[in-house]
Amino acid sequence: xxxxAGAARADVAVGDLFPPLPAATGTETHGxxxxxxxxxxxxxxxxxxxxxxxxxxxxLAPRGLVIVAxxxxxxxxxxxxxxxxxxxxxxxxxxxxxxxxxxxxxPTMPTCYLVDREGRIxxxxxxYHGEETDRALRKEAxxxxxxx
Amino acid sequence: MKPKPCLILAALATLALGxxxxxxxxxxxxxxxxxxxxxxxxxxxxxxLGSAMxxxxxxxREAATxxxxxGGAGCGCN
Numbered sequence: 555x556x557x558x559a560g561a562a563r564a565d566v567a568v569g570d571l572f573p574p575l576p577a578a579t580g581t582e583t584h585g586x587x588x589x590x591x592x593x594x595x596x597x598x599x600x601x602x603x604x605x606x607x608x609x610x611x612x613x614l615a616p617r618g619l620v621i622v623a624x625x626x627x628x629x630x631x632x633x634x635x636x637x638x639x640x641x642x643x644x645x646x647x648x649x650x651x652x653x654x655x656x657x658x659x660x661p662t663m664p665t666c667y668l669v670d671r672e673g674r675i676x677x678x679x680x681x682y683h684g685e686e687t688d689r690a691l692r693k694e695a696x697x698x699x700x701x702x
Numbered sequence: 703m704k705p706k707p708c709l710i711l712a713a714l715a716t717l718a719l720g721x722x723x724x725x726x727x728x729x730x731x732x733x734x735x736x737x738x739x740x741x742x743x744x745x746x747x748x749x750x751l752g753s754a755m756x757x758x759x760x761x762x763r764e765a766a767t768x769x770x771x772x773g774g775a776g777c778g779c780n
Contacts, residue, residue, distance in 0.1 A: 596740040599780045626734040655734045663733045663779045681780035 565659040568678050572669045573657050579622055581645040586620045587698045588669040589691070592649075592660045594626050595636040600664040603682040604640050610691060611644045617699050622647065626655045626663070666691070670698050733778070740777035 566573065572590065575583065591607060593600035604623075611621050621644035627633040633648050649655050658667075661680045668677040668691070677694045679687055731739065738744065747753050761767045 592734065594734065594737060594777075596737045597777055597779045628737055652734060660733055663736070663777060665733075683780070 566657065566667075566675065568675050570675050571673050572667060572675050573654060575622055575624070576647050576649060576654060579645055579647045581620055581622060583620055583622070585671050586618055587671060587695060588673075589619060589621045589666055589695065590669060591621065591623045591664055591666040592626055592655055592658070593623055593664045595629075595632040596627075597663045599682040601636075601640075602684070603664055603666075603687070604642055606682075606684075606688050606691075608643050610688070610695065613692070614695055614699065615644075619695050619699060621645065624649050624654060626652060668694050668698060670701065736777040736779075740779075744776075 572588070575590070589607070589610070591600075591603065593603070607621055607623065611619070615621070623642060623644060623646045625633045625636075625646065625648045627636075627648065630648060637646055664682050666679045666682075667675050668679075670676050676698060677690075679691065681687075742748055757767065
């Protein structure tokens with residue numbers, strides 16, 4: 555079978571405007587510093603990242619950081635079960651039909667994007683590497699929040 | 703001198719294979735499509751008894767043992 559498949563690449567890169575989030579997100583993101591995380595219930599590093607995003611949310615949400623976790627699960631049941639188990643204190647949404655991720659084309663799972671108040675991607679983190687990622691995200695989010 | 707038909711065929715076959723190889727890419731499963739790869743059913747070592755039996759067969763027939771250090775399933779995350 556001959557299929558032409560493009561190599562994994564982030565079609566949405568640093569400096570680009572982040573595409574519109576699914577309407578079901580239900581969170582006001584206009585003019586906010588945004589952390590968009592792509593995750594899945596079958597992805598072990600994604601599970602490890604959720605408590606860290608919870609801490610980041612507790613620290614920086616009062617200053618204006620909005621975290622939106624976009625699930626690429628095919629199975630809505632697995633998505634719902636994960637959300638019930640972790641009860642994330644930030645917005646989570648299911649990317650139905652992979653509409654958003656097909657556009658963004660994340661390089662790996664998980665991948666998160668830090669978006670500035672103008673909607674432009676400023677930082678991209680491919681994968682979750684524990685404290686190293688936590689430190690970098692905190693520093694970068696604080697930098698973006700300090701910009702007016 | 704007229705070229706032999708078998709040589710012409712061999713040249714054509716080489717050309718066809720060469721052009722096919724140069725334009726065909728391996729099918730790649732995107733990172734967000736790997737849920738089935740992460741399923742435990744994809745782990746060849748999930749049945750401990752079955753693995754032990756296969757180890758015994760390999761050892762008794764081929765005097766070979768070990769070589770099971772590489773994991774089978776996974777989403778290739780991170």
